[in-house]
Amino acid sequence: MDKLFCIMLFMIIGIAGVYSAGECPKSTPDMEAMKLLPCASAAQDSNAAVSKGCCTQVKKLGQNPKCLCAVMLSKTAKSSGVKADIAMTIPKRCNLADRPIGYKCGAYILP
Template sequence: MRSLLVLSLVVVAAACLAAPRGAHGAGECGRTPADEMALKLAPCASAGQDPNSAPSSGCCTAVRTIGKQSPKCLCAVMLSDTAKSAGIKPEAAISIPKRCNLVDRPVGYKCGAYTLP
């Protein structure tokens, strides 16, 4: 009986080790989850709340860096739970690339219910 229990545990452990580990690395921002990547947008706190404010140079640098990964990543970060919990308004956040005068921004990119200007 004891050997059957040990064998069962070994089989379960082997199955757990062989099972896929989810979609790690398959997110919009690669291996880094969008909520974690959103922490890099801390300099954009005020610009993400007021669509008429001028973003800081630190904010523009962060947006440029995240946007270089992909428009999907930038969109996911701006609409992430982390951004929302920091008080970021999606309608203000999506205008930050334009307010930073980023020439290579994804104009017209559909970001959730919003379109990047």
């Protein structure tokens, strides 16, 4: 029984380590991308209005530019039809004063 407990404990620590070692603490970019569902239309069309819910989520993620970048370039975002060049403009379109201006995100730079 003690061996089983130790194995389970190491597995839990290993899984937690994977999440905390990435760009997004305690999560993965794909999991965080799900929180940006209110941004779907704004991330596909630069003329679409950006909702308050979208701006709220982007503001939270923008506190960690590495995570925000990873989310916008994630597999989940790409498979949802997000256009990275348009998604990168959302923080500016939300008028976030503390956005990570000039942060290089892959081939893109946050304006």
